[in-house]
Structure formats: C-alpha cells, structure tokens
Amino acid sequence: MAGTEKLKLPEVLKEIKMSRAAFYRMRARGKAPKLIKLPNGQIRCRRSDLDAWWENCELDAA
Structure with missing residues (x-):
C-alpha cells in the first residue's frame, strides 16, 4: 500500500498513552x-489500522 503511513511502536505507544507492557497485554487479549x-x-x-482501532474503541465506549 503505497502512501500509507506506517508508525513505529514507540510512536503508537506515545499516541495512545500506554506503556509497552500494557500494550502487549492488550495485544495478547486480541x-x-x-x-x-x-x-x-x-x-x-x-x-x-490505528485510526480504525480508535474508532472501534469509541464505538465500544458508546
């Protein structure tokens, strides 16, 4: 997919304000x-994918 921005894990963690350990626990739960x-x-x-995940989190919270 040309033109699609790909974020490094530290960038993702900073954006979602989560520690690496907490992220991997969440990842293990799918x-x-x-x-x-x-x-x-x-x-x-x-x-x-990150934007879709954020949207899904908002829908789950509603």
Missing part, C-alpha cells in the same frame, strides 16, 4: 491495533 512485523523483526502499525 484488543490491540493490527501490527505488521517486518523481516528484520521490527514492528509497524499502519495509520489506517
């Missing part, structure tokens, strides 16, 4: 935004 694991082992999150 509640975290979708992540991409690169061949070098680094993790990225598409901006569109």
Whole structure:
C-alpha cells in the first residue's frame, strides 16, 4: 500500500498513552491495533489500522 503511513511502536505507544507492557497485554487479549512485523523483526502499525482501532474503541465506549 503505497502512501500509507506506517508508525513505529514507540510512536503508537506515545499516541495512545500506554506503556509497552500494557500494550502487549492488550495485544495478547486480541484488543490491540493490527501490527505488521517486518523481516528484520521490527514492528509497524499502519495509520489506517490505528485510526480504525480508535474508532472501534469509541464505538465500544458508546
């Protein structure tokens, strides 16, 4: 997907104001935004996936 911004995990954590440990607990429960694991082992999150996750959180809270 050309043109889709991909965020590093520290950027995601800063935006959602969450610690790495809390994020991985949420990920283990299947509640975290979708992540991409690169061949070098680094993790990225598409901006569109993070935005969709935020929207889903808002709908769940309503």
